[in-house]
Amino acid sequence: MVSETIQPLDSIGPVNPGKDDEIKDPARRDYIQGREEYTAGDFAAAAISFHNALRGFEEQGDQLGIANASDRLGDTCMAREEYEMALDHYKRARTICEQEEDSFSMLALHKKMAVCYRKLDRLDESLELLFDMLEHYQLTKNPKGAVDTLTVMAEVFIQQDRISDAAGAYRTISSIHANFKHKRLAEEFARRAEALDEE
Numbered sequence: 001m002v003s004e005t006i007q008p009l010d011s012i013g014p015v016n017p018g019k020d021d022e023i024k025d026p027a028r029r030d031y032i033q034g035r036e037e038y039t040a041g042d043f044a045a046a047a048i049s050f051h052n053a054l055r056g057f058e059e060q061g062d063q064l065g066i067a068n069a070s071d072r073l074g075d076t077c078m079a080r081e082e083y084e085m086a087l088d089h090y091k092r093a094r095t096i097c098e099q100e101e102d103s104f105s106m107l108a109l110h111k112k113m114a115v116c117y118r119k120l121d122r123l124d125e126s127l128e129l130l131f132d133m134l135e136h137y138q139l140t141k142n143p144k145g146a147v148d149t150l151t152v153m154a155e156v157f158i159q160q161d162r163i164s165d166a167a168g169a170y171r172t173i174s175s176i177h178a179n180f181k182h183k184r185l186a187e188e189f190a191r192r193a194e195a196l197d198e199e
Contacts, residue, residue, distance in 0.1 A: 027056025031069055038076060047076045067096035067105070074112060083116040090116070107136055114152070123156050130156065143180065147173050158196075167196040 034049030050073045057065030074089035090113050097105040110129045117126035130153045137145035150169045157166035174189035 025056075027053050027060060027062070027065060027069075030056060031065070031072070034069075034072060034076075038072065038079070043076050043079045047073065047080075050076060063096050063099070067093045067100075070096075071109065074109075078112065078116065081119070083119045087113060087116045087120075103136065107133060118156065118159075123160050127153065127156055143176050147176055150176075154192075163196050163199055167193040170196065 030049045030053035034046045034053060037043075037046035037049055050069050054066060054069035054073065057069055070089045070093040074086040074093065077083070077086035077089060090109050094106055094109045094113075097109065110133050114126045114129040114133070117123070117129070130149055134146060134149045134153070137143075137149060150173050154166040154169035154173075157163070157169060170189045170193035174186045174193065177183075177186035177189060
């Protein structure tokens with residue numbers, strides 16, 4: 001959404017006002033405090049700070065602030081294994097990203113939402129997001145993103161007992177590596193596919 005000097009972990013682009021704004025704006029102060037608490041592993045305190053930041057951004061009508069605070073609340077809920085709550089926060093952030101036509105932030109949110117759905121054993125919903133992510137990586141010609149996504153998809157297919165689909169995903173990964181002359185990795189994923197075919 002907006003760039004930041006300290007990039008959060010796989011997060012949508014966060015709030016980073018100038019130092020004077022940080023001091024004046026309590027919502028931004030709460031947001032920054034929450035980030036520090038999250039990094040320190042104090043998730044309960046981080047949740048309170050991000051919640052306070054969210055309320056402040058709502059009062060200001062700051063849509064980017066709302067998206068960032070919602071995203072970070074989702075991260076905090078995930079760290080606390082509160083996956084349904086995390087999804088609620090991520091969906092709110094995603095709605096704003098859709099309005100802003102920010103496909104890269106939506107991609108980051110989809111990655112996290114797919115994890116939540118897997119943790120909740122809602123595998124079809126996880127796969128739906130993974131297919132969207134794969135399409136994004138194909139359109140942006142990002143083979144690493146495609147390989148990472150296909151690897152997760154194969155794991156989900158295995159969870160669903162869709163062994164031939166998992167083997168197909170591994171074969172696709174193998175061919176991507178072969179195209180880039182990554183012989184060892186191409187062979188490794190071909191072997192994974194063969195092993196699944198023999199099951």
